[in-house]
Amino acid sequence: MSAVAGKIAVITGAGSRGGQGEAEARLLARNGARVVLVDLPGSDGAAIAAEIGADLAEFHALDVTDAEAWEELVSAVREGYGRLDILVNNAGVWLQKGVLDTTPEEFRKVVDINQTGVFLGMHFFAPLMKEQGGGSIINTCSTAGLVGGGMPHAYAASKWAVRGMSRAAAHELAPFGIRVNAICPGVINTPMIEGGEAMLDLLAATIPSGKVGQPDDVAQLVLFLASNASSYISGSEIAIDAAVSA
């Protein structure tokens, strides 16, 4: 019996084919969890959920910056399952710009999705987890939330915020049995990396092992943090970057 069998999970940003959210949804479902894949309308979320199978997965369209939409999602999960065991705040966007070039609008947009989206997920689902006496929240940070140098400005700012919010929430929610951890992937081969094989080769050369990570590498960490096997781990940020930030 898998450590997440029978658990209910919500994963944001799970509608990108080849993305980390898809890999996480598939791995949790393979281990017997029931997964609600969340992403923007028009994403591949519905198709991916159908491929996983209606008995283990469903798609819910949601923009993570929309507080009302989060409230509706909580109501749907309450109605459908009566609980939520695992929340993976994975949705995010990249902006390859520095402090000189980022416009105020661009900065706000990145922060809105990468940071406020994570806050809203925790804010709206933590009460349900509190009622049921526990849960595991996994927030997707980045190497860009561990180091600042060389990272795009708004993206790094939003990911450092995710790390801080995760620690603060872990402390606050611990008395209710809710664990909160941040995961910090390095270079992972997903649609977020623009530039194809040439870019992946360039990036691989910056990694001590010479290897770019795969979405499944990150999904394995999410599975562990979602499961009771990690029951004493909370308030941590875990680098999954083959020593890039070491």
Ligand SMILES: NC(=O)c1ccc[n+]([C@@H]2O[C@H](COP(=O)([O-])OP(=O)(O)OC[C@H]3O[C@@H](n4cnc5c(N)ncnc54)[C@H](O)[C@@H]3O)[C@@H](O)[C@H]2O)c1
């Ligand atoms: N790929 C990497 O190298 C890497 C490294 C470190 C961290 N990350 C982080 O991992 C997470 C997953 O990224 P990925 O690499 O799988 O990229 P991806 O682009 O494949 O997936 C990101 C998903 O987020 C969704 N999304 C964007 N804005 C949204 C919104 N407003 N509401 C709902 N969904 C929205 C997108 O539709 C997409 O499905 C992100 O938070 C990203 O910042 C990625």
